[in-house]
Amino acid sequence: MIPMRRRTQQRSRLAEGHLRVAIVAESFLPAVNGVTNSVLRVIEHLRRHGHEVIVIAPGPGEARYGDVEVVRVRAFDLPGYVDLRVGLPKLRMGAILRDFAPDVVHLAAPTVLGAAGVRAAGKLGIPTVAVFQTDLAGFARRHGLGRMGDGIWNYIRWLHEQADVTLAPSTASVWALQARGVNRVHLWSRGVDLERFNPAHRSDELHRILAPNREVLVGYIGRLAKEKQVERLAPLCDIPGVRVVVGGDGPEQLALEAALPGAAFLGFQAGHDLSRLFATLDVFVHTGVDETFCQALQEAMASGVANVAPSAGGPLDLVRHRHTGFFWSPEAPETLVGAVAELAGDAELRRRLGAAARADAEQRPWGSVLDELVGYYRSVATAALTSGAERHDAA
Secondary structure: OOOHHHHHHHHHHHHHOOOEEEEEEOOOOOOOOHHHHHHHHHHHHHHHOOOEEEEEEEOOOOOEEOOEEEEEEOEEEEOOEEEEEEEOOOOHHHHHHHHHOOOEEEEEOOOHHHHHHHHHHHHHOOOEEEEOOOOHHHHHHHOOOHHHHHHHHHHHHHHHHOOOEEEEOOHHHHHHHHHOOOOOEEEOOOOEOOOOOOHHHOOHHHHHHHOOOOOEEEEEEOOOOHHHOHHHHHHHHHOOOEEEEEEOOOOOHHHHHHHOOOOEEEEOOOHHHHHHHHHHOOEEEOOOOOOOOOHHHHHHHHOOOEEEEEOOOOHHHHOOEOOOEEEEEOOEOHHHHHHHHHHHOOHHHHHHHHHHHHHHHOOOEHHHHHHHHHHHHHHHHHHHHHHHHHHHHHO
16 A cells, blocks of 8 residues: 555645656666667656656666666576566565655566566555567467467466556557457557658668669668568569668577578667668568567658558558558568569659658657656556545545
8 A cells, every 4th residue: 555645745746747657677778679769768758857767677787777777687588589688576676666656667568577566566556557569479479389379368468457557559459458358458659759760861872882783772670580580581682673681680690691692781770870771771671470569660661761561460550551651461472572572663652652651650759659658657646546545535
């Protein structure tokens, strides 16, 4: 239960428009991935608006992000993913939350660390917002562990049912959670940095380097992991006038270099190099079919690049076929080749789709998306205070 003194402090903060938010992040720096990047944007937005934040994340790593404390818990490496670690909080989680006394706990892609967070928050009477972000069942399937799918979904349902609200990034993921018995699910999309990902970063010089014979640059940017199915790019290497480029690193890099002869592997990209590469592509292709959202696709759209995405998962909310990009069907792999070949042969179509994609992405700046998240924080925090007051009055 929340002590009355702390409840009074919370009411005062909420009345002034301020929140104390504890973020339990299943992944965080130095690991760079979709979960980490989303958490960083949340932290920056909260601090920019005067909210207090603490992060609880797997170690090792820096103890601060800017002026925000990052509490590191003991963790172990995930086999095959040297930059991903699984946190083992044991008894520390309750003490950390008790000391910080947050108004709400944000569970970022909760699995092991998030489960500890939701249990500890429940015992302390602190409301929780769980952000579903990773298709663990799809991940297991791509790693030859498909028989674990039912068990994984049972675990996801158990975990998310303990949260006050679950936020899912796409219509497909909302429906998937609801179909497996998860209640109180709401759609919360992802924003995009419209300055960092912008057609203005296109580099004719980089294009000449990567496509010295004026080929059409067709690229994938993201993690090189089994669940991303980057090997699907192989047939694209045989399309006349196309140069395939791959930006990113991961455990599948060596295998993919052998599977994609002639492709240019550029390694991990960050900062201006990442912005420039996105904007310099002529066509962006995403090959993974288990994306709950697909932030890389949205960044390509914001960069004004024609795109080809699977007609599955998160991309279903992002792409409008033949208006902002093309869909390809996972059940008909030849549609990927057909879509890229059509775009490679029609510069005006690429220009038109890229411009429409940019205009579409401009409707999803991070600021408005994160304001929506803070609205969910306020809602569960207010509801918790109200129910707590009712229980106190009844006693």
